[in-house]
Amino acid sequence: MKNELLQELEARGFLNQASNMDGLNDALNSGRIVGYWGTDPTGDSLHVGHLASLMLMRWFQKYGHKPITLVGGATGRIGDPSGRDKGRPMLTDEQIEKNCAGLRKSISKFIKFGDGDSDAIMVDNYDWMKGYDHLGFLTEFGTDFTVPRMLSMESVKRRLDNGMTFLEFNYMTFQAVDFLTLYKKYNCILQFCGADQWGNSIMGVELIRKKLGKEAFVLSTALITDSKGEKIGKSAGNAVWVNEEKTSPYEYYQYFRNTPDDLVEKFLKIFTEIPLDEIERLSKLQGAELNEAKKILAFAATEIAHGRDAAKQAEESAAALFGGGGNSENMPTVDVDMNGNMGVLDFLVASNLFASKSEARRMVEQGGIQINGEKVTDWKSEVQPAEEIIVQKGKKTFLRVIKKN
Numbered sequence: 001m002k003n004e005l006l007q008e009l010e011a012r013g014f015l016n017q018a019s020n021m022d023g024l025n026d027a028l029n030s031g032r033i034v035g036y037w038g039t040d041p042t043g044d045s046l047h048v049g050h051l052a053s054l055m056l057m058r059w060f061q062k063y064g065h066k067p068i069t070l071v072g073g074a075t076g077r078i079g080d081p082s083g084r085d086k087g088r089p090m091l092t093d094e095q096i097e098k099n100c101a102g103l104r105k106s107i108s109k110f111i112k113f114g115d116g117d118s119d120a121i122m123v124d125n126y127d128w129m130k131g132y133d134h135l136g137f138l139t140e141f142g143t144d145f146t147v148p149r150m151l152s153m154e155s156v157k158r159r160l161d162n163g164m165t166f167l168e169f170n171y172m173t174f175q176a177v178d179f180l181t182l183y184k185k186y187n188c189i190l191q192f193c194g195a196d197q198w199g200n201s202i203m204g205v206e207l208i209r210k211k212l213g214k215e216a217f218v219l220s221t222a223l224i225t226d227s228k229g230e231k232i233g234k235s236a237g238n239a240v241w242v243n244e245e246k247t248s249p250y251e252y253y254q255y256f257r258n259t260p261d262d263l264v265e266k267f268l269k270i271f272t273e274i275p276l277d278e279i280e281r282l283s284k285l286q287g288a289e290l291n292e293a294k295k296i297l298a299f300a301a302t303e304i305a306h307g308r309d310a311a312k313q314a315e316e317s318a319a320a321l322f323g324g325g326g327n328s329e330n331m332p333t334v335d336v337d338m339n340g341n342m343g344v345l346d347f348l349v350a351s352n353l354f355a356s357k358s359e360a361r362r363m364v365e366q367g368g369i370q371i372n373g374e375k376v377t378d379w380k381s382e383v384q385p386a387e388e389i390i391v392q393k394g395k396k397t398f399l400r401v402i403k404k405n
Contacts, residue, residue, distance in 0.1 A: 003028040005063040011276055012269040014056045016195050019205050019218040027189060027217065028065075032117065035060055035190035035219075036182055038070030038125070038175075042091070044102030045243035048255070052221040052270055053192050054110050057120075058304075060192070061111060062273075066118050068188055069107050070178060071100045073126030078171050100124065106242040109305050121186075125178045144210050145173055145203070153199040172200045179204025183216060190217045224270070242305055249306040251332050253314035257298035264293055272300035321398050331390075331400045338385035338403050344369075344376055347383045351401050353393050368394050 003025050009015050018024055027033055037057050039050060046054065057067045076096055091099070104122060111120040132140075150156060150172060156164065179201070182188035193201045201218040208216045240255045241247035247255075259267050265283035268274055274282075274296070282293040295315070302311040317331060336342075336350045348360040348369065363369055364379040370392040371383060383389065389401040 005059065005065070008059060008063070009056060012059075013266060014052065014059075014221050014270065015219070016222045017198060017218075017220045019202060020215070023215055024190065024217040024219065032065055033190060034066045034068060034182075034186050034188040035192060036068035036070055036179075036188050037192040038072055038075075038178065039103060040072040040076040041096050041099035041103055042076060044099045045241045045246050046103060046106035047239040047241050048271075049224050049239065050106075051110075051242075052224050053194055054107065055270060056192055056219075056221055058110050058273075061118055061120065064118050067111055067120040068182060068186060069111060069120060069122045070182070071103050071122065071124050072178075073100060073124040074129035075125060075171060075174050075178070077126075078167055078174060102243060109242060123182070125174070125181075128181050129174065129177070141173060141177060141207070144207055145176075149206075155196075155199055172203045175200045176203040176207040179216065180207050180211060183208050183212070183214070189215075190219065193218060193220050195220050195223050244306060244310075248332050249302055249310040250314045250317050252305060253298045253302045253311065253318060255298075256301045257294050257318060259294055259297060261290055264290065264297060267301075268293070268297050272297060272304070274300055331398050333400045333402055335402050335404045338383075341382040341384055344371075344381050344383055345379055347401075348391070351391060351399060353391065353397070353399060363393065 005028055006015070006021075006025060035057070037053050039046070057069070061067050073096055076091060076099075107122070113120045113122065150169065151160075153172065155172075156169065159168070175197075179188070179191055191201050191204060198218070198220050201220070205216045205218055208214055240252060242252075244252075256267065256271065265279065268279045268282060269276070272279075282296060285293050298318075299311050299315055302314055306314075321331070334351050336347065338347075342350070344364065345357040345360045348354050348363075349357055354360040354363070360369075361379045364376050367375060367377070369376040372390055373392075385403050387403055389403075391399045391401055393399070
């Protein structure tokens with residue numbers, strides 16, 4: 001009989017690839033299992049691109065299983081070549097420590113930690129990797145990985161012609177040892193990953209089979225892309241962050257409120273816990289009625305990440321702004337140094353609404369900028385300093401500019 005969790009994940013569009021679906025189905029039907037998902041501390045917050053795997057873990061826990069979340073203090077020092085054209089910048093120990101703390105905060109928004117049977121635990125692979133010296137690691141694991149097998153990985157093949165380093169080449173061996181370590185210590189038999197991590201994750205299944213003669217499983221999710229089909233991530237410059245210090249609850253709400261029409265059903269299934277029959281009803285709405293589905297999506301997604309109160313405030317702020325009320329209390333805010341009148345193009349760039357004055361000028365000429373409710377028609381005009389200035393870019397972007405003291 002197909003496991004209920006797998007039925008839920010399949011219906012919601014989480015399932016991309018499984019190493020052994022029949023075996024995993026049997027394991028899930030046999031009782032509570034332990035599964036893990038990991039991320040490297042390359043930033044101090046998760047972003048929306050991470051959330052398919054994290055929401056999958058949330059469902060895994062909701063169905064009574066035990067999640068482990070791994071923060072890669074060791075693998076973060078190497079750099080994952082998957083989906084990259086060049087190596088990652090090296091991080092300092094201080095950066096890694098700061099980023100690990102931020103990731104713990106992000107993950108805790110979605111997963112319940114504690115001492116219960118299905119409460120999550122968090123581990124750092126640096127805790128076991130720091131115990132190996134180079135010779136010791138090669139002695140214990142060097143014969144378990146063959147060069148032809150490693151070269152067959154897509155993440156390696158695409159980098160061979162543009163300078164993949166030996167450091168990055170070792171990444172998949174570290175991730176495989178992570179899975180083996182968690183299997184031995186916690187009886188963790190399942191790894192969740194994004195589609196771009198499939199090769200690295202499979203190496204762990206193979207290592208467990210070689211070292212222990214046991215079966216482990218990998219379940220991958222499809223990558224979340226934006227309306228242009230591009231992967232959502234900080235390296236692509238389009239990240240929407242989970243931690244409120246980087247993306248406010250209002251901005252988070254607005255991201256989902258502005259979901260393209262053709263992605264509403266997909267996002268409702270992945271980013272919320274709304275029942276599937278209700279999602280089916282919402283996805284059939286057309287025209288102006290579809291905006292109600294987007295509001296429900298935005299509220300539900302924001303409530304998971306930031307809590308009900310923050311979601312309510314974001315909803316009320318959006319309603320006031322788009323209804324003409326102009327409530328700026330929860331609006332994204334930026335400080336700008338204004339000692340006197342400031343050219344409007346300089347002002348827009350200083351507010352981080354545009355990367356250049358040429359971009360700002362085009363938007364002004366197209367009639368897409370309002371300052372304190374008045375449309376700006378002359379790109380040569382100036383903005384007078386004030387304690388608070390409300391800027392509207394296009395129809396959906398609002399910003400509160402605070403004068404620096």
